[in-house]
Amino acid sequence: MGSLQLCPPLPPSLLRRRQPVCALSKHGQRLLRSLSAAAGDAAAADRLMRKFVASSPKSAALDALSHLLPHPHLSALALPLYARIREAPWFRWNAKLAADLIASLEKQGLTAESESLAAEAIARLGPRDRDVALLYCNLIDSLSELKSESGFDAYLSRLKQIVDVSSSAYVRRRGYGSMLKGLSEMGRPREAESLMDEMRSRGIEPSDFEVKAVVYGYGKLGLFDDMSRNIDKMDAQGFNIDTVCANMVLSSYGNRGDLSKMLPWLRRMKAAAIPFSIRTYNTVSNSCPTIMSLLRDASSFPLSIEELDGALDGEEGVLVKELVDSPVLSEAMEWGPSEAKLDLHGTHLGSAYLIMLRWVEEMRCRLGGGEYVIPAEVTVVCGSGKHSAIRGESPVKQMVKAMLNRLRSPMRIDRRNVGCFVAKGRVLKNWLCTDSKGSASRTSLPAMDRDSRRAELQGVECERK
Numbered sequence: 005m006g007s008l009q010l011c012p013p014l015p016p017s018l019l020r021r022r023q024p025v026c027a028l029s030k031h032g033q034r035l036l037r038s039l040s041a042a043a044g045d046a047a048a049a050d051r052l053m054r055k056f057v058a059s060s061p062k063s064a065a066l067d068a069l070s071h072l073l074p075h076p077h078l079s080a081l082a083l084p085l086y087a088r089i090r091e092a093p094w095f096r097w098n099a100k101l102a103a104d105l106i107a108s109l110e111k112q113g114l115t116a117e118s119e120s121l122a123a124e125a126i127a128r129l130g131p132r133d134r135d136v137a138l139l140y141c142n143l144i145d146s147l148s149e150l151k152s153e154s155g156f157d158a159y160l161s162r163l164k165q166i167v168d169v170s171s172s173a174y175v176r177r178r179g180y181g182s183m184l185k186g187l188s189e190m191g192r193p194r195e196a197e198s199l200m201d202e203m204r205s206r207g208i209e210p211s212d213f214e215v216k217a218v219v220y221g222y223g224k225l226g227l228f229d230d231m232s233r234n235i236d237k238m239d240a241q242g243f244n245i246d247t248v249c250a251n252m253v254l255s256s257y258g259n260r261g262d263l264s265k266m267l268p269w270l271r272r273m274k275a276a277a278i279p280f281s282i283r284t285y286n287t288v289s290n291s292c293p294t295i296m297s298l299l300r301d302a303s304s305f306p307l308s309i310e311e312l313d314g315a316l317d318g319e320e321g322v323l324v325k326e327l328v329d330s331p332v333l334s335e336a337m338e339w340g341p342s343e344a345k346l347d348l349h350g351t352h353l354g355s356a357y358l359i360m361l362r363w364v365e366e367m368r369c370r371l372g373g374g375e376y377v378i379p380a381e382v383t384v385v386c387g388s389g390k391h392s393a394i395r396g397e398s399p400v401k402q403m404v405k406a407m408l409n410r411l412r413s414p415m416r417i418d419r420r421n422v423g424c425f426v427a428k429g430r431v432l433k434n435w436l437c438t439d440s441k442g443s444a445s446r447t448s449l450p451a452m453d454r455d456s457r458r459a460e461l462q463g464v465e466c467e468r469k
Contacts, residue, residue, distance in 0.1 A: 022152045032068040057088045071176045073108040076116035107146035137166045137175045141182035148189035184214045193221030223256025257289030263319040270326040280330040282350045289354030292320045302406035344379040356400040371433040379429040387423045
């Protein structure tokens with residue numbers, strides 16, 4: 005199945021920064037570090053992988069392989085790890101996993117190994133066109149996710165040949181869907197749109213997802229006229245312009261720094277009752293350079309909406325106003341007699357900052373207005389950094405800590421969960437509803453830092469145990 009190719013050693017910092025969608029287990033992280041340290045020693049690398057597979061459950065072994073496949077420095081080890089996994093008693097051949105590995109090999113330029121695996125997969129599937137078509141669909145999906153030009157057109161052509169002659173409605177729909185998505189992902193939306201027209205001519209109506217893929221394909225390239233033209237077509241054909249579609253448009257404008265076009269879309273969403281989401285917040289706040297610049301200095305960023313408004317120029321200020329007037333905060337909050345909780349999971353740094361500013365205002369109103377029951381405990385959940393660029397170092401948590409610190413908040417890091425800040429409800433009310441205690445400070449409080457650090461260390465110790 006090809007010779008074992010080892011990569012040069014990786015610095016520990018790079019191993020920490022590369023984070024896939026799902027965080028790798030500690031056992032898997034140790035494997036990656038050990039494989040990097042064993043670079044240049046084929047026997048040692050093979051021994052490490054053999055021991056890892058033998059001592060790991062099926063889920064852990066397959067998860068480690070899935071993390072190696074797209075890895076920019078360790079992907080060459082995916083093939084030998086797959087060979088070891090195939091020897092495990094629990095292994096069952098899987099077309100999706102085979103497709104992911106074939107795509108990874110194509111991306112690495114290992115065409116011979118890729119074609120060998122593809123031939124083996126097709127031989128396993130036999131003459132069943134439906135299964136072969138699904139294999140090619142998975143291959144197109146994987147190749148486009150990896151942005152691999154190598155192999156993409158060849159497998160696209162093979163899939164197209166099957167779709168053209170197939171009598172199965174499922175094969176045709178699934179095949180067209182993968183080709184549309186793949187072409188859009190690969191920066192070829194015009195071909196995708198042409199394929200969509202072909203679908204319709206064959207009596208196959210594209211789905212919402214497929215139409216949005218073409219729209220976003222144009223948007224990512226900055227072809228805004230074509231993007232708008234397709235949105236108008238969606239509207240005319242009765243497709244739903246929903247939050248997902250609106251976020252794609254906002255992301256397209258934001259990636260090009262075109263704030264002036266984002267504002268009409270936010271207002272269009274409000275006028276059409278299209279709900280904002282956390283991703284809406286993330287997209288818009290990430291596109292505001294002044295906000296991101298202010299957050300670089302934890303000792304001086306504004307501590308209220310009014311302060312922030314004074315620091316922003318016209319376009320950014322109006323965008324922020326549209327965001328903070330939306331109900332996203334209330335959707336992120338839970339309120340009850342035992343606990344009031346704000347969950348910042350899924351937020352990026354800028355959006356977490358805006359939500360925190362609104363949260364302080366909302367908490368002051370609720371705790372001081374007499375209409376809401378005072379909860380026994382108040383919690384802000386920001387995560388401990390397991391999914392951050394550097395594992396264990398959450399920018400959101402650091403920002404929340406700095407904000408609460410400078411506001412002289414009584415909230416402290418929870419000793420049971422270092423990803424949360426907690427305080428008693430009545431204590432928080434006394435702080436928020438008393439001007440002298442709720443005033444902002446530009447200096448940090450050593451006491452809070454000591455308490456926070458102590459709680460973090462205790463949390464880490466608990467995890468180790």
